[in-house]
Amino acid sequence: MKKLLGLAIFLSACTLCYGGGYRVALQGQRALAMGHTGVAYVNSAELAFFNPAGLVYLEDRLNVSAGVSGVFSDVTWQNETYGLAAKTDSPIGTPFYLYGSYAATEWLSVGLAVYTPYGSSVEWPTDWAGSHLVNNIELQAIFVQPLVSLKISDKLSVGGGPIFVTGKVNFNRNANRTLTDLEGNRANVTVDDSGVTNWGWSLATMFNFTDHFRIGAHYRSEIILDSEKGTATFDNFPNDSGQPLVVNPTTVIPSNGTTGFKASLPMPGEMTVGVSYDNEKWAFNFDFTRTFWDVYNNLDIEFSNGGEAINPRNYKNSSTYKFGLQYNANQQIALRAGYYFDESPVREGYFAPETPRNDADGFTAGISFAINDRLAIDASFLYLRFEEVDASYDFYTENGRNVPFGGTYKSSAFVPGIGLSYKL
Amino acid sequence: MKNYIKYTVVLALGLLACEPELENPIAEDNFYTSGSADLSSFVAVGNSLTAGYADGALYITGQENSFPKILAGQFEFAGGGAFTQPLMADNRGGFAGLEGFPNRFVLAPGADGLSPTRLSGSPASDFTNILSGPFNNMGVPGAKSFHLGLSGYGNAAGVSAGTANPYFVRFASAPDATVITDAVAQNPTFFTLWIGNNDVLSFATSGGVGIDQTGNLNPATYGANDITDPNVFASVYSGYVDALTTATPDGILVNIPDVTTIPYFTTVPFAALSPQNPDFGPQIPTLNATFAPINQAYAFLGVPERSIQFNQNAASAVVIKDESMADISAQLTQVLIGGGLDVATATVLGQQYGQSRQANENDLLVLPSSSIIGEPNLEYLQQLIAMGVPQELAAQLSVNGITFPLQDQYTLTASEQELVATAQTAYNQTIAALATANDLILIDAEAILSQIAATGISYDAGTLTSTFATGGAFSLDGVHPTPRGYAHIANVMIAAINEKYDATIPVVNIGDYNTVNISTSTE
Numbered sequence: 001m002k003k004l005l006g007l008a009i010f011l012s013a014c015t016l017c018y019g020g021g022y023r024v025a026l027q028g029q030r031a032l033a034m035g036h037t038g039v040a041y042v043n044s045a046e047l048a049f050f051n052p053a054g055l056v057y058l059e060d061r062l063n064v065s066a067g068v069s070g071v072f073s074d075v076t077w078q079n080e081t082y083g084l085a086a087k088t089d090s091p092i093g094t095p096f097y098l099y100g101s102y103a104a105t106e107w108l109s110v111g112l113a114v115y116t117p118y119g120s121s122v123e124w125p126t127d128w129a130g131s132h133l134v135n136n137i138e139l140q141a142i143f144v145q146p147l148v149s150l151k152i153s154d155k156l157s158v159g160g161g162p163i164f165v166t167g168k169v170n171f172n173r174n175a176n177r178t179l180t181d182l183e184g185n186r187a188n189v190t191v192d193d194s195g196v197t198n199w200g201w202s203l204a205t206m207f208n209f210t211d212h213f214r215i216g217a218h219y220r221s222e223i224i225l226d227s228e229k230g231t232a233t234f235d236n237f238p239n240d241s242g243q244p245l246v247v248n249p250t251t252v253i254p255s256n257g258t259t260g261f262k263a264s265l266p267m268p269g270e271m272t273v274g275v276s277y278d279n280e281k282w283a284f285n286f287d288f289t290r291t292f293w294d295v296y297n298n299l300d301i302e303f304s305n306g307g308e309a310i311n312p313r314n315y316k317n318s319s320t321y322k323f324g325l326q327y328n329a330n331q332q333i334a335l336r337a338g339y340y341f342d343e344s345p346v347r348e349g350y351f352a353p354e355t356p357r358n359d360a361d362g363f364t365a366g367i368s369f370a371i372n373d374r375l376a377i378d379a380s381f382l383y384l385r386f387e388e389v390d391a392s393y394d395f396y397t398e399n400g401r402n403v404p405f406g407g408t409y410k411s412s413a414f415v416p417g418i419g420l421s422y423k424l
Numbered sequence: 425m426k427n428y429i430k431y432t433v434v435l436a437l438g439l440l441a442c443e444p445e446l447e448n449p450i451a452e453d454n455f456y457t458s459g460s461a462d463l464s465s466f467v468a469v470g471n472s473l474t475a476g477y478a479d480g481a482l483y484i485t486g487q488e489n490s491f492p493k494i495l496a497g498q499f500e501f502a503g504g505g506a507f508t509q510p511l512m513a514d515n516r517g518g519f520a521g522l523e524g525f526p527n528r529f530v531l532a533p534g535a536d537g538l539s540p541t542r543l544s545g546s547p548a549s550d551f552t553n554i555l556s557g558p559f560n561n562m563g564v565p566g567a568k569s570f571h572l573g574l575s576g577y578g579n580a581a582g583v584s585a586g587t588a589n590p591y592f593v594r595f596a597s598a599p600d601a602t603v604i605t606d607a608v609a610q611n612p613t614f615f616t617l618w619i620g621n622n623d624v625l626s627f628a629t630s631g632g633v634g635i636d637q638t639g640n641l642n643p644a645t646y647g648a649n650d651i652t653d654p655n656v657f658a659s660v661y662s663g664y665v666d667a668l669t670t671a672t673p674d675g676i677l678v679n680i681p682d683v684t685t686i687p688y689f690t691t692v693p694f695a696a697l698s699p700q701n702p703d704f705g706p707q708i709p710t711l712n713a714t715f716a717p718i719n720q721a722y723a724f725l726g727v728p729e730r731s732i733q734f735n736q737n738a739a740s741a742v743v744i745k746d747e748s749m750a751d752i753s754a755q756l757t758q759v760l761i762g763g764g765l766d767v768a769t770a771t772v773l774g775q776q777y778g779q780s781r782q783a784n785e786n787d788l789l790v791l792p793s794s795s796i797i798g799e800p801n802l803e804y805l806q807q808l809i810a811m812g813v814p815q816e817l818a819a820q821l822s823v824n825g826i827t828f829p830l831q832d833q834y835t836l837t838a839s840e841q842e843l844v845a846t847a848q849t850a851y852n853q854t855i856a857a858l859a860t861a862n863d864l865i866l867i868d869a870e871a872i873l874s875q876i877a878a879t880g881i882s883y884d885a886g887t888l889t890s891t892f893a894t895g896g897a898f899s900l901d902g903v904h905p906t907p908r909g910y911a912h913i914a915n916v917m918i919a920a921i922n923e924k925y926d927a928t929i930p931v932v933n934i935g936d937y938n939t940v941n942i943s944t945s946t947e
Contacts, residue, residue: 083930
């Protein structure tokens, strides 16, 4: 059917893309403290995420790592031309991980990884100047991955496994910049779905030049979540008739109420390669990750009431360059620091406020404290530094015309994290 | 170990205070400035256009988008203070239990698609419920120039007699207070004055049924639809400017738009009768045959220009009554009798077409005519039947704008427009002269509305035009702007303030402002 009233917009891709501009790279406190590196570093069960091929090289029979982070991330925005300003009041995100590996034989380890590489929440003030793009969004995707790690030789191993993903999303935005009911309440739509599942896989390899000098590579497949059973709730539209109101051939006002929707939300594949050197006292990692965001061209949403929304995203593949350092101060304490440069997949003109993400510098630090031979507490801290940026999203349309939404953005993210590592 | 945990907790708490900060936040003092103007106390004085009236009523969301409210919102960046408005009690508009103040229009779906429809239901606003002010928005819908200084204009007791205005009764500081004294008493540091529209507009929207009172210097004797004498206007207007400028030297005067640029007069074409109309097209041959003897009589009487002829291939002009023409009813009746018509019928036709003609491009039909043209005029039908005219003929002669000439209130003829334009020009000369003399900003609303009507105003999602219902600038009453239209006016004012006072107040994005409301519910 025709476009909904000026709402060629309806839903922005952001639903999951949040993971795009905001791929939440917090999959291990030890690795994070070292700039989120570890594709070639054999240290703990965090390998289950960073390189399952390395699990088989862990010294202990049983390895478990678990942790959680608190994401304090906010964005402030202003538009000097019109005197508009807003700041997010986002709830604290709490990504977590749980990894375990068990050495079944000398050449085979099996493992399980549960982690949340995508997900977070952005909450702008309701009806703010960019409310036609997003009021608030919340996304969570949990990856569950059984793993095998196979030693081919002392030098070479492979690992990987299937990934089961279950995701949920809640997203609200206004119908357009002006539509209200007769009391002046802004027309808006909320898209909600949970239990969206799909499968993917990852495959990794590690090569050891020596016991101290290794390289690794890990590819995680793209996973597309097809949301088909969720609800789209239309509120405050000036239409209570239960039927779409045809204003003219190109303008239709949907009725208030709940309907279904269909959308496909991609989580891109990523390839990481890296190198690690370590000795008794020191460890040094360098990882390079390429994320294949170009899968994310559009988010097309079909509403069961006949409306649809086309939201160009046009992401580009992005690279992340990561450096990490570890210093073993004594038997009990390991200190870590790291840096990474995170390139944004968002192209110029596609800077949408639900993914207000430009290039960032990540500064990390952390510490592990061994309570005994088996158990250690891992703490990490990440500060993501963003440049202030003048940017706009140019592909929202009204009357068939692109209406840019832009201004000056400044983001910040502080992420403290805590975890446990256990070995037996 | 405990220390590490403690430090982690302290670190985490510390983060809660770490928020992203822009280098030059607009909320910071002096990001925007008011230049040499002091915007701390802004009072807006005027009529419905200042009040935020739209869609034929005053209601809350309209008031929230009044041009003074939009201005005050931007003034806040440059030292502006609070801006209070005498908000109505609901979004229906209208007053409970008071005739002549109907609810607002919305665009509602009907048999013929969307059309302007008044909301039903009884309004919550009671004009005897006096609000405690003062209010920065001193816009009083319906006020003419001389009303702002009229004592008793806010006295509830005068509403039924028509000497008081219920909109002002609601927030007058006392029953004998005047709008202008209540405004000046607030000691404004900045003001806008936009008054005088109704001094010509009510004459125009009523199709010129009122009188041009030019020469009559006593406004107490004026009818509601009369044109105010320009000298009366000049006298009261300069008094208001004097009063306001004793409080502050800085302010804005707004002039009076040309009424012919608003959709109330530009929406219904003079040739409103389409041969495609199934109720009209097939009747054309019969109608032309009916009018043939009358047209012959017109020719005989030397007034062939009054002939009525409908075109089967193109839209035809409606038939109107033009009071500026000589009434030739008697002669016409005689000629028709001479032509062989019976006396009774000839008398009826003579009466009906003694002062009529087809409209031409110089005539303006008012917006409300759109709903009656081509419809039977039941009142006239009854009248004819009472006179003994056979039912069938009576019905044939009672179709508005086709056989029954549109009455005076539906048309603004060229000569009536002339009266309006003359007075409006005189008012605007007064306003311009006073602006210059008092070093005030003059906002040329006449030019703004002409531009909207002629070329439109480009904005980020299209062009703001004066096309009725869809153009975006005018609300469903065809006279008052939409929020987007008011926002554009506010922007013109901000630009003028920035220039005059060396200020840097930001404009608004008019694309963020609503236009007309569509609703499936009219309750």
